[in-house]
């Protein structure tokens with residue numbers, strides 16, 4: 573039953589709050605070791621796309637969760653295990669009685685289990701949105717701990733701006749010099765299991781990521797990114813051979829640089845302009861209408 577406090581929240585404000593859950597892109601991902609608990613130590617250069625899922629939050633007499641969007645159906649069957657609801661429940665426990673019932677709607681535009689952190693971005697957007705809706709404040713460390721419990725990528729998705737992430741993703745350093753990139757995200761719509769890719773990794777102690785601290789020019793950044801790696805790409809390519817094909821398609825359509833993001837299978841191509849990226853995405857869509865191609869501009873570090 574709803575308490576009188578909850579009822580007053582519901583009647584006082586039926587306006588909704590929206591949050592963007594931007595796709596996360598690992599421009600580089602170096603696996604540098606493994607912790608005793610099995611988690612891998614990573615060095616990552618990460619940025620975020622101006623494209624992603626969209627969440628809406630509003631007070632409600634009872635908790636509710638609904639889904640829509642191109643990939644909403646993929647998650648509909650197991651909404652009980654959705655990271656959005658895990659984030660809501662963990663935050664509610666941390667906040668206490670202020671956390672009245674909510675209706676949450678998730679427009680799922682990002683492919684699931686695709687290396688661009690859709691679930692992590694949704695969880696982070698839920699933390700941001702519900703903090704606003706509930707008018708709650710939590711010490712920064714407490715919020716960071718809630719985020720990390722939800723997944724290694726959730727702390728960086730809370731930030732959603734260019735950064736270097738180390739450890740398993742809990743050590744974050746902003747990169748304000750990173751420029752925006754015109755990009756195409758490409759995915760053959762075969763989900764990849766992150767633990768399975770890590771299990772197949774042949775070498776766990778690889779050289780760390782080395783980037784000079786300040787490179788304001790896009791061409792310099794492209795050269796630095798090209799010199800880095802995604803160590804998860806070879807094992808992911810074994811699991812999903814289409815990754816090799818999709819990277820070649822991006823290149824054939826004018827990408828200056830292509831790489832896989834996260835544990836795959838999404839690959840990104842960086843283009844000279846948004847017009848070039850949009851033209852490439854349209855041509856790729858015509859070639860494979862059953863795959864996912866999305867032109868997007870990434871956020872700049874200075875934004």
Ligand SMILES: C[C@@](CO)(OP(=O)(O)O)[C@H](O)COP(=O)(O)OP(=O)(O)OC[C@H]1O[C@@H](n2ccc(N)nc2=O)[C@H](O)[C@@H]1O
Nearest residue numbers: 610611612687688689723724725740766767770834835836
């Ligand atoms: C690989 C990355 C790179 O950004 O991205 P995605 O491919 O998921 O997008 C992430 O580190 C993924 O983070 P996230 O998706 O939150 O992973 P979690 O749910 O915490 O972990 C899922 C499983 O992956 C493995 N895992 C994950 C992270 C890590 N540093 N080492 C690991 O070995 C573990 O087996 C873990 O049980």
Ligand SMILES: Nc1ncnc2c1ncn2[C@@H]1O[C@H](COP(=O)(O)OP(=O)(O)O)[C@@H](O)[C@H]1O
Nearest residue numbers: 654655656684685686687688689690691692694
């Ligand atoms: N809101 C959500 N969006 C996507 N996946 C989710 C969500 N909630 C739970 N999951 C589960 O989390 C796993 C990882 O999903 P996702 O974050 O999309 O992967 P990745 O980080 O590789 O892009 C999937 O197996 C999926 O079933």
